Amino acid sequence: MTLSFWLPLAILLSSLIPGVLIFLLAEERHRTRTALNLLGAVTKLILVGVLIWGVFHEQVFETRWALAPGLDFVLQADALSVLFVSLSTLLWLVTTVYAIGYLENSPHRSRFFGFFSLCVTATVGLALAGNLFTFVLFYELLTLATYPLIAHKGSAEALRGARIYLGYTLVGGLLLMIGAVWLHSLIGPVDFVQGGMLAGHGQLDPGVLRWIFLLLILGLGVKAALVPLHGWLPQAMVAPAPVSALLHAVAVVKAGAFGIVRVVYDVYGVEFAAGLGVLDLLAAVAAATIVYGSFKALSQDHLKKRLAYSTVSQVSYIVLGTAILGPLATIGGLVHLVHQGVMKITLFFAAGNYAESLGIHRISEMDGVGRRMPRTTLAFTIGALGMIGIPPVAGFISKWYLGLGALQAGVGAWVVPVLVASSLLNAAYFLPILYRAWFKRPAGSWPAERPHAAGGELPGALLWPPLATAALSLLAGLFAASPFSPLEWAQLIAAREYRP
Amino acid sequence: MSDLLIWPIVTPLAAALLALVWPSRATSIGIVAAGLTLLSTLRVAWQVSRDGVLELALGGWSPGLGIALRADGLSAILLAMSGLVSMAVAVYASVYFAGSAQRAGFWTLWLLLLTALHALFLSGDLFNVYVTLELMGLAAVGLAALGGGREALQAALRYLILGLLGSLAFLAGVAVVYAGFGSLDMATLAGVAAPVPAAWVALTLMTGGLIIKAALFPLHIWLPAAHANAPAPVSAMLSALVVKAALYLVVRLWLEIFDGVVTSAAAWVIGVPGGIAVVWGSWAALRAARLKLLAAFSTVAQLGYLFLFIALAAGLPAGEPRAAVMTALVLMAISHGFAKSAFFLGAGIVMQRAGHDRIAELGGTARALPLTTFTLALAGVALVGLPPSGGFLAKWQLLTTAIASGQWIWLPVVGLGTLLAAAYLFRLLGHAFAPGEGVGPRLAVGREEIPALALALTATLLLGLGAAGLWELIPVSAYAGRGL
Numbered sequence: 002m003t004l005s006f007w008l009p010l011a012i013l014l015s016s017l018i019p020g021v022l023i024f025l026l027a028e029e030r031h032r033t034r035t036a037l038n039l040l041g042a043v044t045k046l047i048l049v050g051v052l053i054w055g056v057f058h059e060q061v062f063e064t065r066w067a068l069a070p071g072l073d074f075v076l077q078a079d080a081l082s083v084l085f086v087s088l089s090t091l092l093w094l095v096t097t098v099y100a101i102g103y104l105e106n107s108p109h110r111s112r113f114f115g116f117f118s119l120c121v122t123a124t125v126g127l128a129l130a131g132n133l134f135t136f137v138l139f140y141e142l143l144t145l146a147t148y149p150l151i152a153h154k155g156s157a158e159a160l161r162g163a164r165i166y167l168g169y170t171l172v173g174g175l176l177l178m179i180g181a182v183w184l185h186s187l188i189g190p191v192d193f194v195q196g197g198m199l200a201g202h203g204q205l206d207p208g209v210l211r212w213i214f215l216l217l218i219l220g221l222g223v224k225a226a227l228v229p230l231h232g233w234l235p236q237a238m239v240a241p242a243p244v245s246a247l248l249h250a251v252a253v254v255k256a257g258a259f260g261i262v263r264v265v266y267d268v269y270g271v272e273f274a275a276g277l278g279v280l281d282l283l284a285a286v287a288a289a290t291i292v293y294g295s296f297k298a299l300s301q302d303h304l305k306k307r308l309a310y311s312t313v314s315q316v317s318y319i320v321l322g323t324a325i326l327g328p329l330a331t332i333g334g335l336v337h338l339v340h341q342g343v344m345k346i347t348l349f350f351a352a353g354n355y356a357e358s359l360g361i362h363r364i365s366e367m368d369g370v371g372r373r374m375p376r377t378t379l380a381f382t383i384g385a386l387g388m389i390g391i392p393p394v395a396g397f398i399s400k401w402y403l404g405l406g407a408l409q410a411g412v413g414a415w416v417v418p419v420l421v422a423s424s425l426l427n428a429a430y431f432l433p434i435l436y437r438a439w440f441k442r443p444a445g446s447w448p449a450e451r452p453h454a455a456g457g458e459l460p461g462a463l464l465w466p467p468l469a470t471a472a473l474s475l476l477a478g479l480f481a482a483s484p485f486s487p488l489e490w491a492q493l494i495a496a497r498e499y500r501p
Numbered sequence: 502m503s504d505l506l507i508w509p510i511v512t513p514l515a516a517a518l519l520a521l522v523w524p525s526r527a528t529s530i531g532i533v534a535a536g537l538t539l540l541s542t543l544r545v546a547w548q549v550s551r552d553g554v555l556e557l558a559l560g561g562w563s564p565g566l567g568i569a570l571r572a573d574g575l576s577a578i579l580l581a582m583s584g585l586v587s588m589a590v591a592v593y594a595s596v597y598f599a600g601s602a603q604r605a606g607f608w609t610l611w612l613l614l615l616t617a618l619h620a621l622f623l624s625g626d627l628f629n630v631y632v633t634l635e636l637m638g639l640a641a642v643g644l645a646a647l648g649g650g651r652e653a654l655q656a657a658l659r660y661l662i663l664g665l666l667g668s669l670a671f672l673a674g675v676a677v678v679y680a681g682f683g684s685l686d687m688a689t690l691a692g693v694a695a696p697v698p699a700a701w702v703a704l705t706l707m708t709g710g711l712i713i714k715a716a717l718f719p720l721h722i723w724l725p726a727a728h729a730n731a732p733a734p735v736s737a738m739l740s741a742l743v744v745k746a747a748l749y750l751v752v753r754l755w756l757e758i759f760d761g762v763v764t765s766a767a768a769w770v771i772g773v774p775g776g777i778a779v780v781w782g783s784w785a786a787l788r789a790a791r792l793k794l795l796a797a798f799s800t801v802a803q804l805g806y807l808f809l810f811i812a813l814a815a816g817l818p819a820g821e822p823r824a825a826v827m828t829a830l831v832l833m834a835i836s837h838g839f840a841k842s843a844f845f846l847g848a849g850i851v852m853q854r855a856g857h858d859r860i861a862e863l864g865g866t867a868r869a870l871p872l873t874t875f876t877l878a879l880a881g882v883a884l885v886g887l888p889p890s891g892g893f894l895a896k897w898q899l900l901t902t903a904i905a906s907g908q909w910i911w912l913p914v915v916g917l918g919t920l921l922a923a924a925y926l927f928r929l930l931g932h933a934f935a936p937g938e939g940v941g942p943r944l945a946v947g948r949e950e951i952p953a954l955a956l957a958l959t960a961t962l963l964l965g966l967g968a969a970g971l972w973e974l975i976p977v978s979a980y981a982g983r984g985l
């Protein structure tokens with residue numbers, strides 16, 4: 002029992018234990034709860050730092066115990082899990098700070114932060130899952146932990162959104178489980194192995210493997226919001242802002258996208274999957290989702306709904322990058338896993354701030370908000386520019402590599418137009434918001450202005466998180482070529498996946 | 502060393518007599534007896550896991566003449582579950598029946614039920630099995646009628662009549678076995694049972710009797726009313742343990758003693774009703790207006806899963822895959838035992854606080870009873886088969902076997918059952934989290950809330966993450982005919 006056994010488990014427990022303690026805490030003990038939250042988040046960050054260092058030096062971390070013969074609970078850390086685990090850990094810390102500020106004086110905070118911690122635990126478990134069985138386990142847990150967060154407000158609308166979410170994700174989870182069990186019954190335990198493990202089982206019926214792939218992708222596509230499985234995501238925007246931020250950037254949609262990456266690279270193997278011909282279909286669905294999401298976003302006046310459709314579109318960049326054969330596209334997809342998270346969380350923090358301080362929910366109410374809330378709007382602007390793909394914000398890097406990858410794979414003829422069209426649409430739905438915010442005159446009074454401390458536009462706990470994540474999206478773009486940047490790390494993963 | 506087999510039977514029996522003559526101290530007697538019985542069951546389980554099959558011939562007569570008690574992996578696990586569940590139920594019942602006129606009657610009957618259950622799990626001889634089955638049925642009917650009231654009495658009467666019919670069929674089957682094979686010792690029979698007409702007739706009769714008692718669709722009609730109208734601690738015992746006893750016997754007969762007699766065509770005879778029960782029971786639970794009725798219909802569905810397991814296992818040749826399915830079956834059975842007893846105890850707490858258990862009027866429960874709401878949710882997770890729970894692992898194994906043996910028909914059945922179960926769970930939680938005042942104000946956590954939570958945690962975390970040992974214990978069998 003060494004560090005290599007305990008570290009992945011400790012990373013999981015660093016949010017699970019605070020979560021359980023918070024559940025048991027009396028509602029009024031705000032300071033203790035805040036301390037527990039931050040202690041857990043910081044501990045996790047430090048542990049992940051150790052993990053990154055170890056994985057970079059090709060050290061093996063594995064927590065494994067048997068639940069039943071042939072069914073092992075496995076947590077392990079490879080380069081890909083580190084990418085996702087560091088994203089979720091970093092953004093959890095930021096979101097915790099934001100949520101503490103956002104939920105000041107609101108009821109049921111013990112319940113909220115308890116489930117919040119469970120949600121992150123499940124996400125980190127997904128990131129560290131070392132085989133398909135463990136992945137399915139955490140995938141279902143994530144559904145259970147997120148449902149109360151979406152339903153948190155308890156209004157009829159919130160309950161309805163949560164019910165729709167539950168319906169979609171439970172069916173998705175079931176399909177994923179059937180696919181996983183089917184594969185398991187064919188080849189035994191399905192470990193995640195770089196380069197995939199199916200190529201080593203030459204005698205399998207390709208038709209069956211295609212069906213299994215379909216089941217797995219259907220199950221994962223629900224959370225990744227692939228069209229036409231995306232219906233729950235716009236409904237789930239009734240959740241409180243920190244939950245939306247987490248849902249769209251780290252937890253749920255990313256879990257789906259990450260799962261697709263895992264299945265393609267580490268279960269099927271990207272070359273084997275391409276040989277089966279299943280990647281073309283996946284790429285087509287991803288491209289359709291990218292364009293469809295952008296189109297739908299264009300017509301939404303509700304800010305969070307526009308952002309939600311934008312997520313539908315943006316997450317499929319990751320899927321598209323995964324579905325195109327070749328290291329450059331892989332890099333583009335993987336790096337977008339991080340970039341989209343950092344940028345989209347910024348946008349949702351900002352949207353939450355607008356709603357919190359001025360009661361702004363609709364884009365048509367945003368005239369002149371830039372002058373009233375300059376710092377929040379600055380963060381929003383950086384996030385939006387990044388989404389469009391304007392250098393030097395991080396989103397540009399993703400799109401650049403995706404484009405190069407498509408050309409390298411010889412599918413540039415249709416992928417590049419999709420990327421261009423989507424970028425134009427992104428510009429079409431983000432730039433008018435920026436124009437309104439910075440250049441239009443305020444309408445007179447805000448929908449529901451709340452008095453805040455004189456001088457500042459909002460308490461620091463609400464202001465610093467968006468500024469920090471906006472800065473991160475700038476830095477990830479500006480210093481993309483420096484060691485331990487998301488891009489460098491994605492290149493490391495791609496190099497290992499395509500290692501001969 | 503095998504003397505320790507008598508303690509799980511003798512302890513509750515002695516306590517039952519003591520409670521009868523000293524009713525004013527019945528509660529203390531019951532609690533102490535439950536504790537001692539728990540220790541004795543755990544002792545048996547531990548010994549079996551260390552030494553293998555234990556055997557005890559009472560009075561020194563060799564098996565076939567005297568009363569033989571045997572404990573192997575299967576009976577040890579069920580015995581330990583019974584010890585744990587009844588300990589939790591005893592703690593809960595001490596609060597539930599405090600100051601009630603039914604107190605003394607409850608404890609006497611309850612201890613008798615425990616005696617019969619444990620004797621049934623440990624019997625090595627079919628006639629003794631019949632006796633314990635009958636005793637168990639009578640004690641269970643007495644407990645079910647305890648609530649008084651017209652509905653409870655009607656349900657108990659129906660339970661009694663169908664139960665007697667079941668035992669009668671079982672007894673007829675036992676008689677045919679004796680005529681055909683000249684022995685009732687189960688270990689002897691496992692060696693000589695051959696696919697001859699006597700075996701088919703006997704198996705049909707015994708199985709027919711047992712599926713009435715185990716409430717397999719469409720013979721489940723007595724169960725919902727009987728389980729839902731009994732007092733909560735009784736419902737917990739009936740759903741968690743009593744139906745499992747009949748199921749245990751079906752497993753013994755089909756998968757071990759008459760292993761060579763059961764054909765894969767026969768497996769469909771219980772597999773198909775099992776599949777229908779999964780869907781129908783879950784659907785009825787979704788439509789149920791009352792919390793305890795929901796729990797009772799959920800039991801019908803869960804028993805359906807268990808019969809599906811038996812059918813799938815019976816279709817497999819003896820060997821490792823079959824032992825794996827059988828273990829998953831046992832895991833599902835005990836997972837349901839812990840989860841459903843937790844659920845019924847939780848429902849009882851809600852019912853005592855609110856004065857009713859109409860689901861649509863349970864708004865405010867989550868605020869007034871946070872710990873119990875959590876217990877219901879946790880138990881529900883195990884019942885639906887979501888991770889981490891024993892139910893999840895078992896369902897994974899069920900699907901694996903269905904796919905590996907090409908029985909695709911069970912995939913949509915299990916899928917639909919799971920989704921319906923999730924629907925009834927979240928429907929309940931939706932009402933529990935809604936605003937409302939019907940359940941009263943929030944009070945400090947009561948002593949009666951703890952045992953239910955402990956049971957729910959056992960069904961989810963303990964069985965979901967730490968049940969690997971079962972796979973070594975189940976193949977330790979005293980009766981495996983062709984050898985597992």
